[in-house]
Amino acid sequence: KAGVTQTPRYLIKTRGQQVTLSCSPISGHRSVSWYQQTPGQGLQFLFEYFSETQRNKGNFPGRFSGRQFSNSRSEMNVSTLELGDSALYLCASSLKGFTDTQYFGPGTRLTVL
Amino acid sequence: TQLLEQSPQFLSIQEGENLTVYCNSSSVFSSLQWYRQEPGEGPVLLVTVVTGGEVKKLKRLTFQFGDARKDSSLHITAAQPGDTGLYLCAGVEVARTPLVFGKGTRLSVIA
Numbered sequence: 001k002a003g004v005t006q007t008p009r010y011l012i013k014t015r016g017q018q019v020t021l022s023c024s025p026i027s028g029h030r031s032v033s034w035y036q037q038t039p040g041q042g043l044q045f046l047f048e049y050f051s052e053t054q055r056n057k058g059n060f061p062g063r064f065s066g067r068q069f070s071n072s073r074s075e076m077n078v079s080t081l082e083l084g085d086s087a088l089y090l091c092a093s094s095l096k097g098f099t100d101t102q103y104f105g106p107g108t109r110l111t112v113l
Numbered sequence: 114t115q116l117l118e119q120s121p122q123f124l125s126i127q128e129g130e131n132l133t134v135y136c137n138s139s140s141v142f143s144s145l146q147w148y149r150q151e152p153g154e155g156p157v158l159l160v161t162v163v164t165g166g167e168v169k170k171l172k173r174l175t176f177q178f179g180d181a182r183k184d185s186s187l188h189i190t191a192a193q194p195g196d197t198g199l200y201l202c203a204g205v206e207v208a209r210t211p212l213v214f215g216k217g218t219r220l221s222v223i224a
Contacts, residue, residue: 004155033212042216043156043201056211090155098212099144099205104155 002027004093004105012111018079021108025072025093032074033098034066037088037107048098049074055097086112116140117202117215125221129191134218136202137184143205145185147176150199192222
């Protein structure tokens with residue numbers, strides 16, 4: 001079974017731009033969660049989608065948004081990028097949700113200049 | 114304030130030594146998970162503990178969930194260079210709330 005894939009793996013943007021990250025979950029998994037990982041704050045939950053509906057949301061500003069498609073693939077969008085948005089963005093899929101085993105992708109490393 | 118505090122933050126030991134890392138909180142968790150993350154990769158689940166006082170073993174790794182379900186520990190016996198990585202604990206505080214992560218313990222095992 002193929003694992004979780006994320007594209008792109010690396011991204012460099014400048015302040016004020018927007019970015020879209022993509023995540024393809026493990027086949028059959030309907031839950032996709034997004035996390036931001038930084039050295040200072042560690043892994044922080046952004047949001048979770050289940051069957052195309054946002055089921056849970058973390059404490060991040062509205063510049064961070066996401067969506068899930070009917071094939072469970074998910075995208076995350078960050079608008080008006082700030083320097084502090086530089087981080088590793090991880091996507092995780094699971095069968096039932098974040099209380100279930102989370103299978104993480106390799107992440108997208110975003111650098112904002 | 115971090116909901117889950119992990120200690121130590123960094124640990125560098127020689128191959129063959131034993132070590133314990135800790136994950137503590139003032140909150141009660143319905144379950145707690147341990148992950149290992151290697152450079153350039155996402156975290157990989159090692160174990161989930163759900164019962165207070167539970168002990169689980171995974172080869173040379175022993176995981177314990179505190180009786181009050183507020184803390185957990187990971188003990189590695191005879192560490193090997195392949196154990197090097199970032200060890201993360203994560204918990205579900207109340208049913209149907211997001212998984213919260215500690216900041217991790219970065220372990221380096223030197224041959």
